[in-house]
Amino acid sequence: xxxxxxxxxxxxxxxxxxxxxxxxxxxxxxxxxxxxxxxxxxxxxxxxxxxxxxxxxxxxxxxxxxxxxxxxxxxxxxxxxxxxxxxxxxxxxxxxxxxxxxxxxxxxxxxxxxxxxxxxxxxxxxxxxxxxxxxxxxxxxxxxxxxxxxxxxxxxxxxxxxxxxxxxxxxxxxxxxxxxxxxxxxxxxxxxxxxxxxxxxxxxxxxxxxxxxxxxxxxxxxxxxxxxxxxxxxxxxxxxxxxxxxxxxxxxxxxxxxxxxxxxxxx
Ligand SMILES: O=P(O)(O)OC[C@@H](O)[C@@H](O)c1c[nH]c2ccccc12
Numbered sequence: 001x002x003x004x005x006x007x008x009x010x011x012x013x014x015x016x017x018x019x020x021x022x023x024x025x026x027x028x029x030x031x032x033x034x035x036x037x038x039x040x041x042x043x044x045x046x047x048x049x050x051x052x053x054x055x056x057x058x059x060x061x062x063x064x065x066x067x068x069x070x071x072x073x074x075x076x077x078x079x080x081x082x083x084x085x086x087x088x089x090x091x092x093x094x095x096x097x098x099x100x101x102x103x104x105x106x107x108x109x110x111x112x113x114x115x116x117x118x119x120x121x122x123x124x125x126x127x128x129x130x131x132x133x134x135x136x137x138x139x140x141x142x143x144x145x146x147x148x149x150x151x152x153x154x155x156x157x158x159x160x161x162x163x164x165x166x167x168x169x170x171x172x173x174x175x176x177x178x179x180x181x182x183x184x185x186x187x188x189x190x191x192x193x194x195x196x197x198x199x200x201x202x203x204x205x206x207x208x209x210x211x212x213x214x215x216x217x218x219x220x221x222x223x224x225x226x227x228x229x230x231x232x233x234x235x236x237x238x239x240x241x242x243x244x245x246x247x248x249x250x251x252x253x254x255x256x257x258x259x260x261x262x263x264x265x266x267x
Pocket of ligand 1: 247
């Protein structure tokens with residue numbers, strides 16, 4: 001048992017993170033190197049993100065994504081306008097990139113979305129410092145992304161910090177080993193990324209495989225299939241397995257976000 005001291009954040013071993021992902025997390029760690037790790041007092045957790053994804057049928061988390069390392073510029077979305085369009089198209093939550101260099105994200109984008117839509121918002125960033133979670137809570141996010149490929153054995157600690165701040169966490173995995181870490185950490189919401197963030201390669205078989213493994217292991221929480229979904233046919237392999245799907249590029253680049261969301265989910 002460890003009594004955690006808010007002033008002593010767990011050490012991350014970012015030198016183990018390879019490829020494109022490794023470069024981005026080093027940049028983010030440098031951005032927050034001098035930030036105060038204190039979280040402040042505990043807040044109640046309304047479970048808004050978790051509840052939104054637990055509704056019957058496959059829930060859509062639609063992402064405000066203006067650019068990415070794999071595609072470069074996607075679309076010059078105005079974040080609030082985009083989020084409202086997604087909401088009108090049936091999205092049950094909005095994911096907002098806040099990473100500035102590779103995804104053209106900003107804090108303001110998240111604040112604008114939080115203030116202008118009724119559905120919960122997820123801070124999508126490369127969390128490598130407790131201050132990033134404190135910010136997410138301050139900016140009004142309902143949830144934050146935690147990546148096991150970055151946090152490794154510190155995943156449980158970051159999950160506790162998110163919950164302390166009243167945030168749900170989307171704990172993201174890409175292979176069996178990472179899934180086992182997420183399950184051991186007690187994550188209530190697990191996302192399976194079809195994209196290998198070290199190579200940017202997408203394989204739509206990853207989500208059904210790991211979602212089945214989680215269920216076989218007795219996991220009863222929320223499971224999210226992430227990345228690479230462009231058509232209703234693409235969703236067939238997770239439609240009866242996942243609780244939610246996280247979609248960015250294909251919606252963001254469509255030109256008509258409401259229609260693209262409806263067409264993808266066939267509603
Ligand atoms: O644009 P796509 O292929 O629909 O993917 C969305 C989302 O899953 C992706 O943006 C993502 C998943 N995990 C991440 C971690 C960091 C940055 C981005 C991501």
